[in-house]
Amino acid sequence: MARIIVVTSGKGGVGKTTTSAAIAMGLAKKGHKTAVIDFDVGLRNLDLIMGCERRVVYDFVNVINGEATLNQALIRDKNCNLLYILPASQTRDKDALSQEGVGKILDELKKDFKYIVCDSPAGIEKGAHLAMYFADDAFIVTNPEVSSVRDSDRMLGILSSKSRRAEQNEDPIKEYLLLSRYSPDRVKLGEMLSVEDVQEILSLHLLGVIPESKSVLNASNSGTPVILDEKSDAGQAYADIVARYLGEDKPHRFIDDKKGLFGKLFGRK
Amino acid sequence: MSIDSQQNSNHSPILEFKSSTFSVPILVLASNDIITIEQQLQDKVNLAPEFFKNSPLVFDLQELNKHDLDIDITALTKIIRKLGLLPIGIRGGSTQQNKQALELGIPVHSGHTVTASSETQKQQVPEPLEPELESEADAITTTMITHPVRSGQCIYAAGDLVILAQVSAGAEIMAEGNIHVYGSLRGRALAGVQGNTEARIFCSDLQAELISIAGNYKISEDLHGAISNQPVQIYLQNHTLVIKDI
Secondary structure, eight states: OEEEEEEESSSSSSHHHHHHHHEEEEHHHOOOOOEEEEEEETTHHHHHHHGGGGOOSSHHHHOOOOOSOHHHHHHEEOOOOTTEEEEEOOOOOGGGHHHHHHHHHHHHHHHHHEEEEEEEOSSHHHHHHHHTOSEEEEEEESSHHHHHHHHHHHHHHHHHHHHHHHHHHHHHHEEEEEEEEEOOHHTTTTSSSOHHHHHHHHHHEEEEEEEEOOOHHHHHHHHHGGGOOOTTTHHHHHHHHHHHHHTTTOOOOOOOSSSHHHHHHHHHO | OHHHHHHHHHHSSSSSOOOOOOOOOOOEEEEOOOHHHHHHHHHHHOOOOOOOOOEEEEOOHHHHHHHTOOOOHHHHHHHHHHOOOOEEEESSHHHHHHHHHHTOOEEOOOOOOOOSSSSSHHHHHOOOOSSOOOOOSSSEEEEEEOOOBBBTTTEESSSOOOOOOOOOOTTTEEEOEEEEEEEEEEEEEEOOOOTTOOOEEEEEOOOOOOEEEEEEEEEEEGSSSTTSSSSSEEEEEETTTEEOOH
């Protein structure tokens, strides 16, 4: 059964698109046929991060409007042939999306794909709402600072009350916390919230911590998802996250320079 | 959803609706004899003329109607006005009486089962000005919430409210009765929102943005650090919120 994953946060600039690209690539690399959809109509970025911006012919809105078929719009990734990208339209806005149209596309994708990753735009308006509405799992990307945490909390509220699963009284969306741009040094100096702080505020299952890393910017600039940079800490962090999501038991890393704190942290729960 | 909010934000609104709770004296009548009512009311007013001057007043006909005693609403309104009071509502009236009151421009409040014993006590019972959404005070129910109440979410309970998870900053929980929170309380908690001064808030970890009982509130700045992070109860004593550890 296909799973729809929404990557969302509420706040902008926390790493949703980077995460969507990395997770989708990670899942495809593990042998699962995966599609990643850019819901940020009007501000499309996913194609840049995925390095397929020069191969976009049709987009999400074209498919919704029936101007192109899904197969025409899906772009096969050049690094992994199990990964497909459905880019957003740059010339339209979020109003071009309709719940019915999105639902139809997702239903069609579900027949063919194992995982469908929805890259949500920032905010809680129509684009973000439609990105999460049909989701089965939600990856909440949060930076270790108060406004990001607050916005994530708001998003969690919306997930639990306004999604299709909530409206139809099905099992709730499974929520996972991804703490990105984490810097243990700055946590030690008290400049950043710690993993414990964020978890206490959100009370959410931690799927992984992605350290602040130069490799993320380099990867974005070169149009290759950071997960393919296996030497980088961020790339390894995303690989761990994908493995954990698929049920593998991987110890958390990048939380502290010293080892051992981790056991303290999670032995508690 | 997005279009509407964006368009609206272009014009700054010149009005908005807000809800709040007031303390209003209730005149509970036990007789339909207009002349006696006028005399006794005059005596009361004389006791504290300044207090009653232009004071809003809701009159309660529940007792009268229980004993099938009809009263002339027009005459009653006249004497209330004559004594310097401003009638702003009727409750416990019959359909006919409510209709008459509405014709006189007096709003109808739904009847409330008042349990206070003496009349003076009844006069002190604060009543909301808004028409009540839930009038069945006897059908007290407990609302149980087992999942976290997230920022931006709002929960309203007609009776007691029990929350077994946390209440995040930016969330709002309201109950006409008591509130119990067994996770961290970081949002706003308002108990006794329909004026029940006996309502209490119980929580295991008080970090609230705002706590309120029957309209008496404290914001987090007024909550001292010493009482946070331990189980407390909050209740109303002489119109002041008292926070005590349990």
